Amino acid sequence: MHLLALPKSQRPREKLLNLGPETLSDAELLAIFLRTGIAGMNAVELAEMLLRKTESLHNLFNATLPEFAAIKGMGEAKYVQLQAVLELCKRYLKEPCLRTTLFDSPDAVRNYLTMKLRGLGHEVFVVLYLDNQNRLIKDEVLFQGTINAASVYPREVVKAALKINAASLILAHNHPSGVAEPSQADKLITKKLQHALGLIDVQVLDHLIVAGPDCLSFAERGLI
Structure with missing residues (x-):
């Protein structure tokens, strides 16, 4: 009809x-x-x-x-339109992160990262660089592939933090498996990055794991 x-x-x-x-x-x-x-x-x-x-x-x-x-x-035209809608949604969710102190609005961070990472079929490691008022300066995918202690290089995160003049960071990566629980490798990476960044007085505020609609916080779990 x-x-x-x-x-x-x-x-x-x-x-x-x-x-x-x-x-x-x-x-x-x-x-x-x-x-x-x-x-x-x-x-x-x-x-x-x-x-x-x-x-x-x-x-x-x-x-x-x-x-x-x-x-x-x-076809291609509808695909392009749909991807444009998806990207607009991501940017819409990112805007509050740029305007507010992130720990005053933890849901804004969760919503943005969940939208950004939940659909990926491979693992990516994202860093959110914050200023001294915990406002977002920039977010960046630093590593791709299987995330483990061998594939995430603390020196690269330190170099990027110094270049951007970040005061603190929020780490994030996804679990395409759909299980948000942190692995031993996830915990090891976090500790290594905390130690390396601590040497330049940059604090790791949280590490978030996105798995489908779920988003786990290391800080809330007492792991940071």
Whole structure:
């Protein structure tokens, strides 16, 4: 059925305007993004098919271009639009980190890092460089691949901290396995970095592990 054949109260755009975006289903929100359907499917039906094919919004947003374009009705243009939406969400979540003292807003840090790291299929090690008021100066992916004591080099973190003139750092990495619990290697890396950075009077405030929707804090666990 064409969307225009539906009662106005059931059309995604009108429903959003009248009742708010939180009242829409994932498929209805996705239909607004898609704008139009394809032969035999209106935009909502197409969105429902997309979610069935990919099994979740998470998988949809993290599909590669070939995977996305293999789905009927999808192509490079829609892929580019979807990636632009994802990047805007990341930047939206990063803004509070740039404006506020981070330990006054721990949820802002968690939300930003979870959005940034949760969809990655490989491990990355991120450093958030903070000024003397705990405001974010810059964040940077320093290492990629399996994160262990051999692959994270304290001297590189020290060099970067000195170059940026950071007063303190927040460390973060992801666990693609979906388990947020810190390994012995994670604990060892943290201690090595604390020691190396302590020699230049730069404090490690926290180490966060992102695993899917979960985000574990070393500081909250008493590990820092």
